[in-house]
Amino acid sequence: MRGAIVAGAALLGSAVLISLLPACGRKTPVRPPEAVAPATITGLTVANGVGGITLSWRRPTQSADGAMLFDLDEFVIERATPGGEFEFLANVPVVDRNKLRQQKRFRYTDAGVTIGEAYRYRVRAITTDGFTSLPSNVAYLHRAIPTVTPTPAPSPTPTRATD
Numbered sequence: 001m002r003g004a005i006v007a008g009a010a011l012l013g014s015a016v017l018i019s020l021l022p023a024c025g026r027k028t029p030v031r032p033p034e035a036v037a038p039a040t041i042t043g044l045t046v047a048n049g050v051g052g053i054t055l056s057w058r059r060p061t062q063s064a065d066g067a068m069l070f071d072l073d074e075f076v077i078e079r080a081t082p083g084g085e086f087e088f089l090a091n092v093p094v095v096d097r098n099k100l101r102q103q104k105r106f107r108y109t110d111a112g113v114t115i116g117e118a119y120r121y122r123v124r125a126i127t128t129d130g131f132t133s134l135p136s137n138v139a140y141l142h143r144a145i146p147t148v149t150p151t152p153a154p155s156p157t158p159t160r161a162t163d
Contacts, residue, residue, distance in 0.1 A: 035065035038072060038125035041136035046121055048146045052111040053119060057136065059094075059104055060125050064133070072097060073128040077108055078135070080120045086135075089121075097128075118142045 038060045045056050055077065063069050074093045078086040089110065096102045113119060120140050125133040 031065060031067075035063065036067075036127070036129075037064050037131040038062075038069055038127060038133040039064050039066075040134045041123050041125060044121065044123055044136040044139045046119075046139040046141040048141065048144050049109055050146055052109045052113050053121075053141055053143060054107060054109045055121055055123070055139065056105060056107050057123055059102065059106060060133065069127070070097075071128040072125060074126050075106060075108075076124045076126060076132075077110075078122050078124070079110065082118050082120065086120070086122060113143045115143050115145055 039062045041057050041060060043058050047054050047056070057075075060072065061069055072094045074091050076091055077089045079089040080086040090108060092106055092108050094103075110119070110121075118140065120138050122135040122138050124135055
């Protein structure tokens, strides 16, 4: 009798475990690494600035497969001279990942440039898990002395003559 109770308890325990197995594990389809990487940045622009060449780009909000992107970690900026290979220039961290209002546009100024030289830039986005986007569009600029637009003088305030 005691053996029948132990066998019944073991059978019941096995049935409970088997019934729980379908509830374990991943609930969504598995996505390949190239799909979870951030979408490619397509709007990289460059401009001559007072402190160097200023790069500007929009934050990617989706992964490569169109899903919302919540784990953006940093941007990697690469620079090359004409005919040269792209090389690492800088990391730009994303520090507002858990904030309600996130930064939409990022900027970086490359101060290590020489007036008269030409430069090419591209940017990659990286997630907290290390998934990296394809390189952005290549932005090209010939470093020149930035022109300063003069600020117009304020117009005089009209006064009323009194007698």
